[in-house]
């Protein structure tokens with residue numbers, strides 16, 4: 001790879017160059033990839049009209065860069081190591097040659113099922129090699145993949161399939177998540193009742209769970225794939241052809257399908273992987289994220305494979321069969337880079353150090369954190385207990401929308417500071433604004449984090465709704481991309497992300513919108529309306545508390561709480577479960593009828609004065625009532 005930053009001085013130079021001569025900079029980064037045809041223009045458009053484009057005129061296929069390109073020198077290198085849920089079951093490894101052949105077979109299979117360039121394929125699979133293979137096979141034939149996390153419910157899957165108009169669903173008969181069986185196929189069947197766009201379902205055999213097969217619609221992966229050729233011509237893609245849609249939650253409405261395109265995403269994923277992790281040949285990289293999230297797209301699949309790295313994927317959960325499972329995996333495969341989430345780190349910390357006692361962990365060179373702010377205590381625990389004080393930590397800030405890491409220490413190159421993401425990557429220009437839209441230039445003041453310029457990995461639109469894209473990200477601070485995060489900048493230019501400033505909640509790093517949660521809760525026949533707020537939680541970072549107004553005041557709160565939890569689990573998934581449900585007689589609202597969640601959040605933290613500007617409050621008496629109620633029955637989430 002051409003552009004590897006290897007010293008602090010080089011970081012300064014390259015960062016400067018990426019700002020002063022962005023086209024020359026990105027053109028150099030891009031030059032080391034394989035292009036069927038080079039670009040005419042590195043960049044065009046911008047934030048004013050929200051029409052940014054990268055590498056226009058180029059033709060390529062991202063899988064040629066992830067696979068074919070490496071066959072010459074690295075065909076027998078391990079591309080993928082798969083560790084199953086059950087430690088007694090054998091795992092699998094695939095070399096670059098084998099992965100290439102599996103991907104080609106799958107690509108041919110997709111074509112056989114009538115899938116071609118521009119069609120959307122929904123992938124709803126556990127963390128098994130077929131998940132990586134399916135993603136790459138879609139990319140190879142120019143189909144747009146839409147991966148839905150296997151922990152989402154049938155309802156969430158259906159919403160995503162309908163919005164993306166997927167023609168094919170790839171799923172599995174079922175799997176175990178820890179000791180829990182997950183009947184994936186039956187959830188898929190339930191979802192498909194109302195998804196007429198799906199013509200075929202491809203079922204991977206993973207468990208022996210009994211499933212029903214719909215003749216003419218469903219077929220088994222294993223039966224068909226064996227007959228497919230291990231070679232497949234890649235589709236020639238234009239730079240801005242869609243690569244994938246990935247749904248994520250926002251402040252309002254339903255989850256939105258962020259659309260990433262081919263060339264810019266590829267260049268950014270490859271560049272950031274190499275530089276943030278300072279990847280060295282033959283190292284084993286373990287990112288614990290599920291491929292159903294952006295972290296899994298960029299740093300399980302594309303970024304590492306673009307760099308001919310060896311990836312490890314694990315099907316299970318951290319505590320199965322015991323809390324030492326992850327440390328055993330690191331020792332078993334001699335993992336070098338371990339990239340995980342603060343929630344996982346805090347849960348390990350909470351379980352006590354005895355689970356680490358027998359672990360060697362000497363293979364580790366580098367640790368990474370992603371998905372939510374990491375508190376100092378967890379940072380130090382990670383550094384001392386897992387890294388044994390020898391491994392740098394990269395605290396990587398980014399989003400589904402940014403496509404790749406945007407603010408982070410470069411391992412061992414730029415300075416690290418506990419609980420601070422660090423300095424921006426080349427091409428990233430962070431800017432802070434106060435709530436009145438004034439730019440904050442001084443250090444130490446919290447503001448709304450925006451990015452001033454486009455970078456190649458940026459999402460181009462919300463699938464099917466460009467207006468919503470403009471409205472969500474480019475209207476609050478015109479001319480800037482608004483991240484939705486609060487942030488502080490230190491004298492030394494380190495960025496510290498303080499959390500979301502909008503109605504997005506991060507539970508265990510999972511991104512959830514208050515609107516989708518409330519919509520689910522409001523389906524309960526006894527609920528008139530609800531308001532969902534986040535409160536700090538020692539392990540999951542944030543937890544959800546739901547305030548509900550019921551039709552009758554005579555309500556069995558315990559029963560209702562359980563029913564609301566079940567309802568949310570069914571309509572979104574277990575990750576979205578509220579920790580507590582509080583029945584109230586009304587919700588604080590503005591005169592225009594907007595629920596003031598900010599006030600509820602403060603009340604939950606025990607604040608009764610200093611509730612901010614409540615002059616627009618329609619019903620102040622409700623605030624007093626809820627405050628009294630909370631005083632008598634404090635929340636019990638930690």
Ligand code: PRX
Pocket residue numbers: 248294295369370371372373374395396397398399400401421483484485497498499500506509510511
């Ligand atoms: O609030 C920030 C938080 O996660 C949000 C993005 O969520 P998602 O699109 O699901 O992507 C997560 C993985 C890239 C951000 O707006 N976030 C992500 N990384 C960090 C973080 N907050 C603090 N520090 C981080 N390192």
